[in-house]
């Protein structure tokens with residue numbers, strides 16, 4: 030049966046979502062590598078899995094189809110061509126050397142699709158290989174990774190993002206995450222559910238854009254955070270591509286502080302209704318946006334001539350582009366210290382299941398209370414372990430299909 034994959038908003042009823050159940054890749058985290066691997070602590074893996082299973086169950090109970098990235102990958106790797114592609118990309122790093130690369134290529138080719146998924150996601154450590162011994166294996170430490178683990182796969186939001194009926198394969202800025210998009214690209218290209226019926230925009234080889242920075246404010250209006258992850262050139266490239274494919278009429282480029290606490294736009298602002306956002310109060314008054322529109326079309330996205338407006342307050346620029354009177358900020362009224370604590374714990378990182386229904390971490394009591402007072406149904410989930418990677422319900426979910434808000 031053909032699917033209507035895609036999303037034209039942040040809040041249309043969520044039909045299908047891609048998640049990643051945390052697995053052995055989290056067991057690779059140690060106090061020596063957690064910073065490099067972008068985790069703030071060492072999660073208790075079985076509890077993280079329980080929390081994640083509860084999150085997935087909550088979504089299913091609300092009628093959402095949950096696709097797991099690893100299931101999709103394993104199904105994709107049933108194809109010889111996809112396997113060969115996955116293996117050569119995973120072994121392309123310059124740290125391996127020819128002897129080890131050749132040995133690993135054979136060993137990976139002999140693995141079953143399930144085993145290969147495990148190796149591509151949890152990685153391979155030098156002390157785990159039995160052959161391929163030579164200069165490189167001898168000189169590397171036994172604990173060095175030959176294929177890096179991908180603990181941040183948990184945050185499926187960042188490695189792909191649907192804009193209407195197209196999927197953008199993103200280009201992740203941090204070295205620890207770069208390989209994630211090799212896997213999402215492979216899934217969207219080769220998995221039978223997507224192959225041949227999924228048009229792609231952007232790509233891992235393009236300028237940096239991360240999905241957590243991309244907010245579909247309304248059909249035709251895309252906001253893109255520009256900060257630690259998405260670069261100015263990244264937003265320009267994405268804007269060109271969505272304009273060329275006529276997926277949007279306005280892209281709002283939104284500068285955000287280049288800090289870990291605000292690594293993506295969705296760490297400070299998410300939508301909970303067609304005209305309401307929950308926003309970190311400490312930035313609400315300073316967040317600005319440049320509206321980018323098309324002045325002149327051309328043959329390709331590089332020929333487009335863009336108009337870039339001067340900076341305006343984000344809520345003002347957004348409302349104008351969305352052609353509504355006001356984009357309301359739910360007034361959480363939190364004192365700056367509580368606001369800072371709850372922002373750090375992803376209080377503003379909600380996942381809308383439909384207009385006025387949002388999944389949020391239970392720990393952010395005050396933000397959640399204020400959301401409820403404003404008429405939003407808050408579906409609370411536990412995230413004490415999940416949160417150690419600094420991501421909330423929105424970060425942990427890639428909507429593959431939402432019911433359209435567009436009426437035409």
Ligand SMILES: NC(=O)NCCC[C@H](N)C(=O)O
Nearest residue numbers: 067184241293418419420424
């Ligand atoms: N959209 C998001 O904010 N995703 C959270 C990503 C957390 C991950 N540990 C990272 O640093 O990239």
